[in-house]
Amino acid sequence: MKKITIAFVLSLLVSVASFAQVDRSQFPKAGPAPIIKIGEAETFTLDNGLKVFVVENDKLPRVSFTLVLERDPLFEGDKAGLTGFVGQMMKAGTTSRSKDQIDEEIDFIGANLGVSSTSISASSLKKHQEKILDLMADVLYNPIFPEDELEKLKKQSLTALATSKDEPNAISGRLSSAMVYGKDHPYGEVETETSISKVTVEDVKDYYTTFFKPNIAYLAIVGDMSKSEAEEVVKKYFSEWERGDVPKFTYDAPTPPSKKMVGLVDRSSSVQTVIDIAQPIDLTLGDEDYISSRVLNQIFGGGSSSRLFMNLREDKGYTYGAYSSFSADKLIGEFSANASVRTEVTDSAVVEFIYEINRLVDEGVTEEELEKAKSNLAGSFGRSLESPSTIATFALNIERYGLPKDYYETYLQKMNALTVADINKTAKKLIDPDKLYITAVGNGAEIKDKLAQFGEVTLYDNMGFPAREMEAVDPDMTSEKVIESYIAAIGGRDKATSIKSAKLEMQAEVMGTQLTIELIHDDANMRFAQKTLVGGNVMQTSVVKDGKGSASVQGQSMAMTDEQVDAAKLSTYFLPELHYQTMGYTLTLDGIKDVEGTPAYKIIVATPLGSSVNNYYSVESGLKIKNENPASGDTFYSDYQEKNGVLIPMSQTIKSAMIPVPLEAKVTGLELNPELDEEDFN
Structure with a gap:
């Protein structure tokens, strides 16, 4: 143990006295920004117009190649979804290699090769660079675009689209883009089943032959390669690439609305509301406001210490997180602030968003916030330099956006020189608090009227198109009449009540796995x-009997609570509509809604303990076409067939957060009024 001497005590007192003299009420001033040494790109251009950038870095025996096409944004119209297939189709086989051969050769050398509609990227160990370049060039020059691959990709795309139609964040993204940019803009259009189905192999080939030209391309090489070696390999693999004329496109620039506008997608099964507040902004990489917008965003909604996060999560407890972004783009940028909040606080959360936006523009930021933001961003910038792809991106950006050669080397100095006045000026320039698009995806019955305080509420569907105008409900129509109409439609009460019991078996497939x-x-x-x-x-079982319930998942059994049993009883009966009255359930007719293009009466079914589901009955046929259950998700009913004089849906599409894709379940076995014993419920 250290001996305590008089000298040691005196030195300690001096240290304490010095610490006491520090003014801790002031945030420490940031030191001078570090000088960032980024490998300077050496450049050359092939005769065909391909511009090449070489950043030599021999610290690791690796090399990466990033080829980027500089084309205008493309409005795909009735073929929306086309560009999403191009890269995968190019990699699906060449005149000399099958798709499997390409994948095997890449895996064998531990390399990477990625292709999109505007880029090809590849990386490998230095000793395998000739092999990966040969593969890269083969994919670039010799794709065969197999028809069967496109059909497979279209099916995958349609499945993903079906999933996204019930995913609140995906719905919110489409809605916000539609309002900010418009459906006739490349950034506002959406893929649909129709547009995906229309894409042909010839469309993919036409895109490839039109846009894959060297005179609009940049190639960035980062890694263990000198300029002289790069000239040699690039000429070897890319000099045969033929230049060509590439079409240009222009679009009207979206502008903010003249006043606040509110868009709503009614998703009745939601227990949360996805909020997005946005407006288009004129911001491009390299603009005088670009770096200050990064700092501004860090302060406003860039992380767990930002204003939005501290207000909506830490102070109010409305959400798990609230964030913002200022996206820069050559065509048009966007300011956005978003969060998922509890349904009951939707309007309160929007109030806080608008309050924080106004406060940011009117009052500005503080010196302490500025210094913290600079520190966080400097750290992120430094860490990003560890990736070769970052260096390649920097080299490409300097050329594509006409930036000064030292733009990134002096990035931190430029950021460090920003003042509170600079940040406040950027906030006023980029954000207009009176001209916001406010979008919400949630339970319309709970939030629509509350949102009206912010502006006129316009209803949209889950694809971002204006919702179909539904006819008003006949004043004489009641929830009871809707149910009676349903019972009549399936065959009448006498025949329906004759069914006392039923056994069903349904088959489905989830990502290649059989589900029963x-x-x-x-x-x-x-x-x-x-x-x-x-x-x-057997993966899961559940049983309800004698007023109690139990559930088992992979052999682990547990008893249901009274509330869970109450909710389960909503699905206990084979034809539950026959028993709503005797069970004491409350039925509420909540208007006519659009269910995948079919007008349907929405009936809210609530139990005495407060559990509820939403049922939708076709206005035309009277049949039940959809059920929304907070516990199990959404179920769509179709393919009604007559069994024992009663129409039974033989196909169900189940959408749930617990499964990655919509479940298409077909009834493969049905017994009506079978003999049942106790063993069936054990």
């Missing part, structure tokens, strides 16, 4: 059992 769902309904004794098998193995 077995259901047993004993309506006479209010018993219900469900079993889910994956690949033939």
